[in-house]
Amino acid sequence: MGRTSDAREKILSAAQSLIELRGYSALGVAEICKTAGVPKGSFYYFFASKEALALAVIDEHWAGQQRTWTRILNSGEEPLQRLRLLFEETEAGQRAGQQGCGTVSGCLFGNLTLELSNHTEAIRARLQEIFDAQVELVDSVIAEALERKEITATDTREAARAVVAQLEGQVLFAKLYNSTHRLGPLWANCLALLGARAPRETVAGV
Amino acid sequence: MGRTSDAREKILSAAQSLIELRGYSALGVAEICKTAGVPKGSFYYFFASKEALALAVIDEHWAGQQRTWTRILNSGEEPLQRLRLLFEETEAGQRAGQQGCGTVSGCLFGNLTLELSNHTEAIRARLQEIFDAQVELVDSVIAEALERKEITATDTREAARAVVAQLEGQVLFAKLYNSTHRLGPLWANCLALLGARAPRETVAGV
Incomplete structure (x- = not known):
């Protein structure tokens, strides 16, 4: 994992790809973080909720x-x-x-x-x-x-x-x-x- | 619960309403059955999967x-x-x-x-x-x-x-x-x- 500023970008980029592939509702935060290659803790540091993401x-x-x-x-x-x-x-x-x-x-x-x-x-x-x-x-x-x-x-x-x-x-x-x-x-x-x-x-x- | 032929209709009707409200991915079989007022066992009697539904x-x-x-x-x-x-x-x-x-x-x-x-x-x-x-x-x-x-x-x-x-x-x-x-x-x-x-x-x- 890179700097925290990278982690936010990685989460955003992974989320966009996954949403384009499978929609929003089908996704979980764990899967987004796994695809982004960042620990789950990072997610809630940057985003208050899945809706905020x-x-x-x-x-x-x-x-x-x-x-x-x-x-x-x-x-x-x-x-x-x-x-x-x-x-x-x-x-x-x-x-x-x-x-x-x-x-x-x-x-x-x-x-x-x-x-x-x-x-x-x-x-x-x-x-x-x-x-x-x-x-x-x-x-x-x-x-x-x-x-x-x-x-x-x-x-x-x-x-x-x-x-x-x-x-x-x-x-x-x-x-x-x-x-x-x-x-x-x-x-x-x-x-x-x-x-x-x-x-x-x-x-x-x- | 009515006759089994009713149960299928109830599941279909509940699923259509729920899909229109919230999309497909966000739904679970349990919620569909609860809304339809039919036991969960009925679902798999009529439908092989959520996709079949x-x-x-x-x-x-x-x-x-x-x-x-x-x-x-x-x-x-x-x-x-x-x-x-x-x-x-x-x-x-x-x-x-x-x-x-x-x-x-x-x-x-x-x-x-x-x-x-x-x-x-x-x-x-x-x-x-x-x-x-x-x-x-x-x-x-x-x-x-x-x-x-x-x-x-x-x-x-x-x-x-x-x-x-x-x-x-x-x-x-x-x-x-x-x-x-x-x-x-x-x-x-x-x-x-x-x-x-x-x-x-x-x-x-x-």
Whole structure:
């Protein structure tokens, strides 16, 4: 075991891998510590409870994903192209995960929403904040596309929710069928949801 | 305790309620039997394992939902109206569940996909069959709408997957935000995904 600052990272990393493989409820603290290679005493030094660990895993995962989403969605590309890059990044991330562990692990936030949101309010609140932030990021790109008259959808908030819902739904299927090809149509579906003015030529370029 | 035939139904019903509330992994056989009001010995008389119970819960739930989907999607209504009725039925079902237990429970199949598909292949296979059947039912309605030149989407299978993915994604949000209002935009989003020729007047009628 390394320094205590390493132990916290090791616990977080082991917990995230195990949650992605088997969900949260099926895990015990002993198994997490064994996988992390740290003594069980360390766990309660860093985390008050298993729920506190889940919140830390969520925060850590979102910190990384938020950086990626912000980099892509605030980039200098044309607005609709930024959404396309987001879907490509999502597909690449799921493919990398599949190559690493043999199965598509899906979206950690979606997984935990369906497993946990109805029995821990702290986790529900945190996941709501994250999906709100995702919708907000997508909304601002859609608003730019609308400003440029590239789309016909006028309720940009509702359109952003539809795009994120489509993403979550297709990622669910990618996990179920263990196939990242399920994410291929995201871009064309996004253009349809937004009423993009020239979807055909854009889609043809995919 | 009633006849043994009742005991099986009681176990199934208790298991479905508990899975909807707390997921599958968090449950033990003892708790299921206590909720069902049947002795623990009964459980293993009817079910070889907890996984066998989960498969039976899935089958029972799909038997009911398949009847509903088939009734609505094979009805004499115009094709796009049948899809609208399906979304209304979904919203009504989630609202009834929320009134019963205080929270939107979401889609049992989506919940179990995210919780279990990566660690039991038997459940993954069963859930794949169910989502395949849902896509097939929606596909046949979309094909009719295409035949009638009411939509512009030509890949009806991919369009059906997009519609079911949108449904799963929005139901996930309805669960996360504990709000069935999240399901309100399903109809307009479906029309957009299909490239319905006259969505505006139809949407205005919602």
